[in-house]
Amino acid sequence: MPAGFRYSRWDGTQEGLELGSDDVLDELADDLLYHGDLDAALRRLLQQGFHRAGLRGPNAVAGLRGPNAVAGLRGPNAVAGLRELLERLRQRRQEVLDRYDVGGPLQDVARELREIVGQERAAAGGDPERQLQLDLLPPDVAGQISALQRYDFASPEAGRRFEQLVDSLRSQILASRFNQMAEAMQGMSAEDLQRFKDMLAALNGLLDQRGRGEDTQAAFDRFMADYGDLFPGHPRTLEELLEQMARQMAAMRALLNSMTPEQRAQLQALSDALLDDMDLRWQLDQLGRNLADAFPQMGWDRGYPMEGTDPLGLVEGARLMDELGRLDQLEQLLASATSPAQLAEADLDAARSLLGEDSARDLARLAELARLLEEAGLIARQEGRYQLTPRGLRRIGQRALADLFGRLDKDRLGGHPVDRAGAGLHGVQAVAGHERSYESKPYEYGDPFNLDIERTIRNAVSRSGRGVPVRLDPSDFEVARTEALTRTSTVLLLDLSLSMPMRDNFLAAKKVAMALHALISARFPQDYLGIVGFSEVARALEPAQLLEVSWDYVYGTNMQHALMLARQLLARQAGTRQVLMVTDGEPTAHLLAGGQVFFHYPPVRETLDATLAEVLRCTAEGIRINTFLLDATPALQAFVERMAAINKGRLFLTTPDTLGSYVLVDFLEHKRASRRRPA
Numbered sequence: 001m002p003a004g005f006r007y008s009r010w011d012g013t014q015e016g017l018e019l020g021s022d023d024v025l026d027e028l029a030d031d032l033l034y035h036g037d038l039d040a041a042l043r044r045l046l047q048q049g050f051h052r053a054g055l056r057g058p059n060a061v062a063g064l065r066g067p068n069a070v071a072g073l074r075g076p077n078a079v080a081g082l083r084e085l086l087e088r089l090r091q092r093r094q095e096v097l098d099r100y101d102v103g104g105p106l107q108d109v110a111r112e113l114r115e116i117v118g119q120e121r122a123a124a125g126g127d128p129e130r131q132l133q134l135d136l137l138p139p140d141v142a143g144q145i146s147a148l149q150r151y152d153f154a155s156p157e158a159g160r161r162f163e164q165l166v167d168s169l170r171s172q173i174l175a176s177r178f179n180q181m182a183e184a185m186q187g188m189s190a191e192d193l194q195r196f197k198d199m200l201a202a203l204n205g206l207l208d209q210r211g212r213g214e215d216t217q218a219a220f221d222r223f224m225a226d227y228g229d230l231f232p233g234h235p236r237t238l239e240e241l242l243e244q245m246a247r248q249m250a251a252m253r254a255l256l257n258s259m260t261p262e263q264r265a266q267l268q269a270l271s272d273a274l275l276d277d278m279d280l281r282w283q284l285d286q287l288g289r290n291l292a293d294a295f296p297q298m299g300w301d302r303g304y305p306m307e308g309t310d311p312l313g314l315v316e317g318a319r320l321m322d323e324l325g326r327l328d329q330l331e332q333l334l335a336s337a338t339s340p341a342q343l344a345e346a347d348l349d350a351a352r353s354l355l356g357e358d359s360a361r362d363l364a365r366l367a368e369l370a371r372l373l374e375e376a377g378l379i380a381r382q383e384g385r386y387q388l389t390p391r392g393l394r395r396i397g398q399r400a401l402a403d404l405f406g407r408l409d410k411d412r413l414g415g416h417p418v419d420r421a422g423a424g425l426h427g428v429q430a431v432a433g434h435e436r437s438y439e440s441k442p443y444e445y446g447d448p449f450n451l452d453i454e455r456t457i458r459n460a461v462s463r464s465g466r467g468v469p470v471r472l473d474p475s476d477f478e479v480a481r482t483e484a485l486t487r488t489s490t491v492l493l494l495d496l497s498l499s500m501p502m503r504d505n506f507l508a509a510k511k512v513a514m515a516l517h518a519l520i521s522a523r524f525p526q527d528y529l530g531i532v533g534f535s536e537v538a539r540a541l542e543p544a545q546l547l548e549v550s551w552d553y554v555y556g557t558n559m560q561h562a563l564m565l566a567r568q569l570l571a572r573q574a575g576t577r578q579v580l581m582v583t584d585g586e587p588t589a590h591l592l593a594g595g596q597v598f599f600h601y602p603p604v605r606e607t608l609d610a611t612l613a614e615v616l617r618c619t620a621e622g623i624r625i626n627t628f629l630l631d632a633t634p635a636l637q638a639f640v641e642r643m644a645a646i647n648k649g650r651l652f653l654t655t656p657d658t659l660g661s662y663v664l665v666d667f668l669e670h671k672r673a674s675r676r677r678p679a
Helices: 021-035 038-048 082-099 104-124 128-135 141-148 156-177 190-211 217-230 238-257 261-274 278-294 314-336 348-355 357-367 369-375 390-406 453-464 506-523 559-570 605-620 634-647 659-673
Strands: 379-382 385-388 434-442 478-484 488-495 528-534 538-541 576-583 589-591 597-599 623-630 651-654
Touching: 021 038, 021 369, 021 390, 021 506, 038 082, 038 369, 038 385, 082 314, 082 348, 082 357, 104 128, 104 141, 104 156, 104 261, 104 314, 141 156, 141 261, 156 261, 156 314, 190 217, 190 238, 190 278, 217 238, 238 261, 238 278, 238 314, 314 348, 348 357, 357 369, 369 379, 385 390, 390 506, 390 659, 453 478, 488 506, 488 559, 488 659, 506 528, 506 576, 506 659, 528 559, 538 559, 559 576, 559 589, 559 605, 559 623, 576 659, 589 605, 605 623, 605 634, 623 634, 623 659, 634 651, 651 659
Parallel strands: 488 528, 488 576, 576 623, 623 651
Antiparallel strands: 379 385, 434 478, 528 538, 589 597
């Protein structure tokens, strides 16, 4: 049966389009080329996320990040950065603060007490003693409950409602300190309350043992056997149990801290009135002190300015404070993270419950950025810092090369006609020192056996007529005509003066260097490429240094020294020799006879003459100089035209967007011009 296929809209759950190492390195590439610092580039990627992410995804749309992003339009590789995740955290916190009122429990209790007292007044009728007792009830909630606990109700219904209110409040106060146990503490009987006190005493005993450094595993196992049903979280170790309880009690402390002083005093008084068991109160206070000492990082002093109107019960309030505490912890982790490895400590379950599945997935992806690159062999950790491996360096160069060739306008490119059938990024097919010219000829002894199948079959059919099988004869063979390649030696002069980044030219120039190195390494391995960086002075650069090289924080454009070094490098090389110079500044520096640097701006005759003298030396040695000018001023253009007149090289007026295309096409045209056909 034929295979069946089903198509559906991307909803984020489909597999097969996961984030890969190439996605990550592509996101880092421009930052790496510009700054040359992998650790810093990773930090910036963590902060900003994948602004150009999702390019391989079916619904990826660039520019839809941030608060106005449409979730359904994000591709599967889109990743929010730490800035966006922190903004989501802060928005979530503000939503909570703007919605809820922590004074709600006292208001609800006060309203319920007013109804109970009203019902009792109606039942008491003309009984002056009862009416007087009700008139003398204290104004505060805690005082009223304490007084009514000693009052003899005339109304059975009012008495029943009051007892239910007291039992409910007592359970809420206890459960708010142990919110995970809230269900287990509903409707506690006297026996349940005694068991709860026994549990607290045993837990305080475990804390004492822990504080003395004793082994608590056996005691913990007995504790869980006796009281494990009270802990729905099913902790597996004492540390896990204590951490859960510390977080819950810290949440209750935060609820109290979020109240006004008057509300806090009333709730404390209410708690004292309801928890009239001295032993129970002592055990609770002791547990709170022990946990605060054992886990000071839980934020026992935190509080929040709750400005909403929705009332919160005590249990719901404690749970909300726990959520706010988790938000705080996650925010602290994200705000302090400087490497992907630090994010591995994030609680993804907490992120999922607080911010949703998308945010948890983004956080997990950020945490594995470095791991993806390491496992792919693109980066390695050396002396505490991440460094690109040779494979990673090649990948950056290949990306730059593909990016620049992707920008080529195949229809019009100024004075750079592109041979459609000739050499290009994918058209260059060097075989044993030869390159295909995409023409064919009858095979002769000694020709490279690059068989042209179409021509060969056509010759056989023309000779023997139609029908199968087609039988080949050596006279049918037709091979691709090839041209012998000469070796080309090139030195790229890369302007590293301060004007390059100031005019936004540096990244484009560095991409050209990386792309040219990748092109020559992959397609013309017999060629030589030297690289010279120059500003106030010039220096030779190894290809491995390209990634980390940056502009120099000095003034001066020393073309003379750069050309001198290029000439010295090319003196040791065979084949046709050329210099490709990328610059945006006039020559303002040169070397004096003693090796000192002379600098003057604007350029003076001494510097211009010294530079032209070096151009003459290059010309005398058969070195062609092609210059690519960025942001050329009339004076700079005029000077380079003088250079070209002397050297017979070419001048290209370029922009950062077209620089790479001009340099690479010029290099390939030079390769074609230097071919010689075999006799």
